Amino acid sequence: METITLAQGGGGVATNALVERVFLTHLREFFVSLGEDAGVFSPHSAMACSTDSFVITPVVFAGGDIGKLSVCGSSNDVAMMGAKPVYINFGFMLEEGLEIALLESIIQSIAKELRLTGLKILSADTKVLPKGSIDKLFINTTCLGEILLPNVSTQALSVGDSIIVSAPIGAHGASIFAARENIKLESSVQSDCAQLYPMLAPLFAKCPRIHTMRDATRGGLSAVLHEWVQDRELCIELDEGALPIDEGVQGICEILGLEPSHLANEGVCVLAVDKSDTQEVCDILRGHSLGSKACVIGEVYAASKQTKSRVVLINEWGGKRFMEYPQGELLPRIC
Amino acid sequence: METITLAQGGGGVATNALVERVFLTHLREFFVSLGEDAGVFSPHSAMACSTDSFVITPVVFAGGDIGKLSVCGSSNDVAMMGAKPVYINFGFMLEEGLEIALLESIIQSIAKELRLTGLKILSADTKVLPKGSIDKLFINTTCLGEILLPNVSTQALSVGDSIIVSAPIGAHGASIFAARENIKLESSVQSDCAQLYPMLAPLFAKCPRIHTMRDATRGGLSAVLHEWVQDRELCIELDEGALPIDEGVQGICEILGLEPSHLANEGVCVLAVDKSDTQEVCDILRGHSLGSKACVIGEVYAASKQTKSRVVLINEWGGKRFMEYPQGELLPRIC
Numbered sequence: 282m283e284t285i286t287l288a289q290g291g292g293g294v295a296t297n298a299l300v301e302r303v304f305l306t307h308l309r310e311f312f313v314s315l316g317e318d319a320g321v322f323s324p325h326s327a328m329a330c331s332t333d334s335f336v337i338t339p340v341v342f343a344g345g346d347i348g349k350l351s352v353c354g355s356s357n358d359v360a361m362m363g364a365k366p367v368y369i370n371f372g373f374m375l376e377e378g379l380e381i382a383l384l385e386s387i388i389q390s391i392a393k394e395l396r397l398t399g400l401k402i403l404s405a406d407t408k409v410l411p412k413g414s415i416d417k418l419f420i421n422t423t424c425l426g427e428i429l430l431p432n433v434s435t436q437a438l439s440v441g442d443s444i445i446v447s448a449p450i451g452a453h454g455a456s457i458f459a460a461r462e463n464i465k466l467e468s469s470v471q472s473d474c475a476q477l478y479p480m481l482a483p484l485f486a487k488c489p490r491i492h493t494m495r496d497a498t499r500g501g502l503s504a505v506l507h508e509w510v511q512d513r514e515l516c517i518e519l520d521e522g523a524l525p526i527d528e529g530v531q532g533i534c535e536i537l538g539l540e541p542s543h544l545a546n547e548g549v550c551v552l553a554v555d556k557s558d559t560q561e562v563c564d565i566l567r568g569h570s571l572g573s574k575a576c577v578i579g580e581v582y583a584a585s586k587q588t589k590s591r592v593v594l595i596n597e598w599g600g601k602r603f604m605e606y607p608q609g610e611l612l613p614r615i616c
Numbered sequence: 617m618e619t620i621t622l623a624q625g626g627g628g629v630a631t632n633a634l635v636e637r638v639f640l641t642h643l644r645e646f647f648v649s650l651g652e653d654a655g656v657f658s659p660h661s662a663m664a665c666s667t668d669s670f671v672i673t674p675v676v677f678a679g680g681d682i683g684k685l686s687v688c689g690s691s692n693d694v695a696m697m698g699a700k701p702v703y704i705n706f707g708f709m710l711e712e713g714l715e716i717a718l719l720e721s722i723i724q725s726i727a728k729e730l731r732l733t734g735l736k737i738l739s740a741d742t743k744v745l746p747k748g749s750i751d752k753l754f755i756n757t758t759c760l761g762e763i764l765l766p767n768v769s770t771q772a773l774s775v776g777d778s779i780i781v782s783a784p785i786g787a788h789g790a791s792i793f794a795a796r797e798n799i800k801l802e803s804s805v806q807s808d809c810a811q812l813y814p815m816l817a818p819l820f821a822k823c824p825r826i827h828t829m830r831d832a833t834r835g836g837l838s839a840v841l842h843e844w845v846q847d848r849e850l851c852i853e854l855d856e857g858a859l860p861i862d863e864g865v866q867g868i869c870e871i872l873g874l875e876p877s878h879l880a881n882e883g884v885c886v887l888a889v890d891k892s893d894t895q896e897v898c899d900i901l902r903g904h905s906l907g908s909k910a911c912v913i914g915e916v917y918a919a920s921k922q923t924k925s926r927v928v929l930i931n932e933w934g935g936k937r938f939m940e941y942p943q944g945e946l947l948p949r950i951c
Contacts, residue, residue, distance in 0.1 A: 292835030293942030316770045316843070318693040318830060319666035321763065324659040330738040331654035332705035332758055336745055358653040358739075370667035372707070372756040403665040404693075404758075410671055411948050416749040421707040423667055423739075423758035428656065435651050495653060499627030508651070545627075607628030613746050
């Protein structure tokens with residue numbers, strides 16, 4: 282079994298050989314330039330830029346791996362600003378002893394995901410760490426996108442906005458929980474890990490009044506909605522029965538005592554849109570496979586003293602309770 | 617002693633409290649925007665972008681710490697493309713149990729370094745990992761710069777170019793080696809860790825014919841020069857006696873059996889310039905404290921069959937030998 286060696290992190294002959302054989306074999310076509318300290322690009326519009334580090338365990342999971350996740354995570358953060366993801370940068374941190382075959386399969390996942398949206402690589406860096414000083418591999422990505430829909434912002438959230446969720450929630454978190462707890466379910470739950478831009482492109486083109494967008498990663502739907510109303514004179518009311526939760530995810534949550542709305546997602550976004558555009562946004566989202574179950578789950582209201590900065594769940598009998606803001610560490614190394 | 621907890625990585629209340637208290641206390645003024653998934657900027661020119669992960673141990677060393685290093689490293693990579701560093705992104709990976717006081721001092725180093733060159737933060741991300749799955753903390757930075765001097769490139773290296781080095785070599789590598797080997801020397805060697813842009817700005821403004829620039833980090837001066845001539849019909853001849861090496865660095869190298877030209881630098885750049893501009897470039901570099909010992913060390917020649925892609929050292933008696941390309945891992949976790 283061939284593995285990563287410390288010499289491959291030294292910046293000399295062995296590093297270049299590793300880069301050539303494992304990385305460039307699969308990624309050469311995506312680089313804007315090679316052999317320089319930095320990638321050069323000529324922007325045509327305002328840009329959005331976002332960085333994220335991926336430290337997930339296990340590194341391969343149902344529905345993806347750390348490579349796919351590292352592209353989707355940053356690509357989605359940029360898309361949430363109304364932007365088309367265009368460029369990406371990679372920082373690889375590898376543990377001495379990592380299997381090269383595993384690394385290669387992760388690099389192949391990355392290549393597949395870059396091809397999907399036409400992303401180009403501006404720069405990349407590889408570090409090798411002595412065995413034990415890191416667990417397998419971490420990947421940092423920084424994505425840059427061209428803004429197509431300006432002014433999408435948390436600050437644009439307004440009274441009367443409809444809250445739309447693009448897909449059933451909690452699948453990424455549930456699948457990682459299940460993998461770690463060795464829960465085997467007949468209805469296999471898969472991570473929702475996916476790039477959202479292909480679903481959102483037609484939405485940006487028709488340019489309806491999208492006020493705010495966020496992908497519901499760490500902290501889940503609950504963290505996103507709470508951050509939106511934090512320190513604002515707003516509250517969000519959710520129709521509890523409308524929250525889309527797949528049966529398998531619900532099952533895992535019941536076994537482990539989890540809240541689906543606290544679970545991480547990696548291919549689900551939450552949108553706040555002007556009420557008059559609600560139907561159009563839902564129709565466009567449903568036109569893409571990732572958004573086929575998109576639905577309205579609630580609305581933004583002016584807050585009372587009691588409901589300021591809160592998210593209120595309304596059950597089918599009209600009963601109200603506050604949604605809980607995730608407090609502790611639900612699951613380390615989820616993304 | 618207050619330390620980092622897993623809950624601070626959960627994406628909820630505790631994460632926000634950590635970000636607010638430790639990160640934003642020192643870095644708020646540098647953010648282009650807060651509370652969004654990505655930072656937005658409007659570029660005025662072609663841009664250079666470079667990413668780098670910093671995994672150095674010890675995290676605090678003579679002449680700097682991992683925070684300062686993480687800014688200098690990416691900032692310098694961008695400057696090497698003839699660009700002014702303008703924006704930066706941070707990915708922090710923290711080990712559960714990390715002392716908050718240590719983290720805070722590292723964040724303060726970052727703030728100081730950002731202030732020095734007016735860098736703004738586009739985005740940042742914080743992950744917390746369970747104790748043992750990472751050693752203390754890693755930082756990834758991605759820097760973006762506005763290109764002032766286009767066409768600086770490895771490919772522009774030409775026969776007749778003078779090779780200039782901006783400062784004595786090997787101080788960063790030697791200081792980290794010394795720290796790890798517990799070598800105490802009277803003449804304390806300090807890392808050269810520094811942002812190079814302030815030294816280079818007047819050079820870019822006068823726009824002399826700089827063909828190629830590179831900061832000599834991992835792999836040292838030797839790796840840079842070898843990469844420049846790799847697969848080209850060129851060789852570089854160096855005047856061995858002209859290589860600037862401080863006494864303390866020389867001492868450490870003699871004790872440990874190291875080649876100064878293989879040691880990492882974090883504030884030294886190598887320039888290949890049109891011969892007619894040699895004096896002007898040296899004069900401008902010497903006008904800044906970082907470049908006060910800048911000097912010409914060699915020249916680019918058309919290669920013979922024997923010297924193709926090689927770096928040749930010429931000693932004071934005219935004897936020639938090939939410079940060695942760093943082969944193995946000299947020292948893991950040097951940057």
